[in-house]
Amino acid sequence: MASVEQQVRSADSAICQNIERYADDRGFLSQNLLAQLRNLVEGLIVWSHLGDPSAEFHYDRVGLALEAVKAKAKFRLLSRFHNLLQASASHYTLDGDPSERLMLKYYEYLLRTRNLALKEFGIAILGNLELFPVDLDPSLREYYESIAARIEAARATPTEPRRERYYVHSSRPFFVGGRIYYEVTFSLAHNWTSKFDRTIAFTDVDMTDKYAAYLDLSSESIAVLGETMPILIIRAWEVSIRPCEFENFARIFGPASQVQSSHAEYRNLMQYLTTTRSSLLDLVDMTDASYTQIRA
Template sequence: MATVDQQISAADRSISGAIDALSPDRPLLSQQMLGQLRNLVEGVAVRHCEGRGDAEYDYAAIKRAVDALGTAPKKLHFLRRFHKLLQESVSHYVVDGDASERLMLKYFEYLVRLRAFAKTEWNLSLLANLEKFPVDLDPSLREYHQKIATQIQGYRQGLQSPGRRDRYYILKTRPFFVKGRIFYEVTFQDAKDGMSKTERHIAFTDIDISDNYASNLTLVNASIDVLDHTMPIRLITEWAVSIRPCEFDNFGRIFGVYEKVSTGQTEYSYLMEHLTETGSTLLDVVALPDAAFQELSARAIQRAQKPIILPVLTRRDTSSGGSSQGTMCSDT
């Protein structure tokens, strides 16, 4: 029976070998890499779960590790999401070249995170030649991204002024990579009633932003020089989930609950912090194992005079006939 480290090493050699041999042919390279990604991800998950590299790598160990990802600490949430994506896309069938290429461009950021995690946690070097994967085939776009990355790093070093904070809906995030680091181009719009879907904004950040819910973004203005022209850009320096209270109100009305939610309630604040820190969704919250959900619920409502959100999320009786159809939002 192979050990965990042997499994990880075999998957790593296969992926790195494919990159060395096939990097000019991105579709074929993507197909070869996709065939080994789940083996690598599950190997890393088992090593973390078992706490050692010489543990036996078998079905029972894999199941324990995958189940543990559901309640894993924040540093492993990317691995949970990655494994779920692989289960949905490539686990049981062969993906053609074009589809494989699109998937690998989507998964590349997870591989960067996995490599950094293994190095930080165990001083284990994986995917040493990952930068050879042809992510960006346009040299002018590479220069553009490098200058944006420099602006983001400059802000992190305290070279920029504080920005303006407001609530937005995240429409799309697109990663790009500069010198082994992940950055994002984020498309968003104002979280207000009556806003046109065409009124969109773009900004850049090094924060892994979830697009599940409305979010508070802190924006600062910056600029880069491209082709002898100065181009204004915006940077996102802070992010937090901030679901509009009226959306909870409207959801509650479906179940006949007419309580008002506000941002000042401790239950609301704790849930927003939890969603921000974990990158999870409200569905993930209600799908937690009973013990984990009870612990989260106790923390969320310990200072709340009257819990509103969690009781509605776990309510099953829909016979009250309540409705939120046509209700406009009015935030508090």
């Protein structure tokens, strides 16, 4: 029986060999990789639970390990990734086109999984991931490279940011030099927002689009094809659900509670949702023991 580390290295080797051989055929490559991703992620999940890479890997350990991983913020990425793989690629062989779309969606998770494995387990995996043909449109490459450079430069340049509460409608990743950046669509968080009020900004902050949030914005510009283009950069992000939304939701169950953003419980909950990128549903879906621990 293979050890946990051997399970991870075997799946990683299969993934890297496929990328090396079939990088010029993204559809076929995606089909092959989807068959191995679940093996890789499940090996890392069991590793994170047992903490012993030399332990024997058994598939009947995955379920218990998955429950334990869900309760640990630093490993929750593995739980999310596993859920996606289980829903889309666990029991079916997909055609090339849907496989491509899934791999483009999973590419962000693969980059983060590689970083997590090196940081938490000291194992280097997915070493040639940058060879996967993510962007087949070279016309966008210069545009995104300029944005990425501006994000990095803005981080080193102190300015007075504009901080307001917004609804984040979407956060779409793009990739430059093995790093993940995001194109974020948002609008002011009030009762009269329409689809025409939406704004686009760029960031390297990994944020969710589940709730209203405070965004720290700064105005920047980039040079593309000899022209100067203004852009917005998001320097920081913090979940900030509007108190009235809690109150409106509470009315379903009885008299509305008075929620204020100055309450310690509110601030702690927003901090938890921000640092873990969790949702309120994740809290509801936890085991009783995990929820009690977090609530305390």
